[in-house]
Amino acid sequence: xxxxxxxxxxxxxxxxxxxxxxxxxxxxxxxxxxxxxxxxxxxxxxxxxxxxxxxxxxxxxxxxxxxxxxxxxxxxxxxxxxxxxxxxxxxxxxxxxxxxxxxxxxxxxxxxxxxxxxxxxxxxxxxxxxxxxxxxxxxxxxxxxxxxxxxxxxxxxxxxxxxxxxxxxxxxxxxxxxxxxxxxxxxxxxxxxxxxxxxxxxxxxxxxxxxxxxxxxxxxxxxxxxxxxxxxxxxxxxxxxxxxxxxxxxxxxxxxxxxxxxxxxxxxxxx
DNA sequence: GGAGTTGTTTAGGA
DNA sequence: TTCCTAAACAACTC
Numbered sequence: 001x002x003x004x005x006x007x008x009x010x011x012x013x014x015x016x017x018x019x020x021x022x023x024x025x026x027x028x029x030x031x032x033x034x035x036x037x038x039x040x041x042x043x044x045x046x047x048x049x050x051x052x053x054x055x056x057x058x059x060x061x062x063x064x065x066x067x068x069x070x071x072x073x074x075x076x077x078x079x080x081x082x083x084x085x086x087x088x089x090x091x092x093x094x095x096x097x098x099x100x101x102x103x104x105x106x107x108x109x110x111x112x113x114x115x116x117x118x119x120x121x122x123x124x125x126x127x128x129x130x131x132x133x134x135x136x137x138x139x140x141x142x143x144x145x146x147x148x149x150x151x152x153x154x155x156x157x158x159x160x161x162x163x164x165x166x167x168x169x170x171x172x173x174x175x176x177x178x179x180x181x182x183x184x185x186x187x188x189x190x191x192x193x194x195x196x197x198x199x200x201x202x203x204x205x206x207x208x209x210x211x212x213x214x215x216x217x218x219x220x221x222x223x224x225x226x227x228x229x230x231x232x233x234x235x236x237x238x239x240x241x242x243x244x245x246x247x248x249x250x251x252x253x254x255x256x257x258x259x260x261x262x263x264x265x266x267x268x269x270x271x
Numbered sequence: 272g273g274a275g276t277t278g279t280t281t282a283g284g285a
Numbered sequence: 286t287t288c289c290t291a292a293a294c295a296a297c298t299c
Contacts (some may be wrong), residue, residue: 002277002278003278006277032294032295059279074278074279075278076278076279077276077277077278077279077295077296078276078277078278078295078296078297093296110295110296110297111276111278111294111295111297112294112295112296113278113279113294113295114278115279152288152289153288153289154288154289154290158289158290161278163278163279170278171276171277171278172277173277232276251290252290252291252292253277253278254276274298274299275297275298276296276297276298276299278294279294280292280293280294281291281292281293281294282290282291282293283289283290283291283292284289284290284291285287285288285289285290
């Protein structure tokens, strides 16, 4: 489910556990969610540690504890965070449970495309520091985007799904951005006029900003009139012109677009 | 029963 | 080497 705004929403669901000690850890250590993670160290170190703060970057979350502990969580396709009663016992898909006095912090993920990372030390782990600049940050400038895209020939849709370039963007947000920018998902970056590139940049930031204002707060829907509301429905219509949406697999993912707003052949739209 | 799912990673081809 | 694509991962819903 989660793209950046949903990730932010789930991060906050563990907020009740801030400044409280972890008493006990339940873990399905053999699951692939923990691939590459030192689960023995996690189980040994986390009890007694106090949850201090948390942060998201794109789809990646980090929870920082006392004792220099960094717990990374990626939700994959079906992951979610929630809290339960302190005496909660882990169910089939509850792969990590941090039991505290007031509540249990639960990470569950049915499909297990998610991931848990663990690091212990004064310095932040490489998996956190190496993340690209956030779309809402000053560093994610038009120049940054132009340079990062380079001459890449892949369809725009595939570019938008690349977490290096558009951290936190996923399938539905990519479609939303291209629809608002009036760009066909199969266009390639080198075909864009400088004006179209600027529009792509502007609309990316706009969609991210609005999504964080709406979805991240209470898991609400994006505003009315967004493609989001029609992109999966059979016979979905463009919110602007009520034109039937086109659909195809682009960049390996199901993509919906409006043939009228986003024509395959872009007319020269001036400079 | 088959197809499809808001995500990454990797093997292998061009 | 670099860039790109398709398949794989796994469980659930329609």
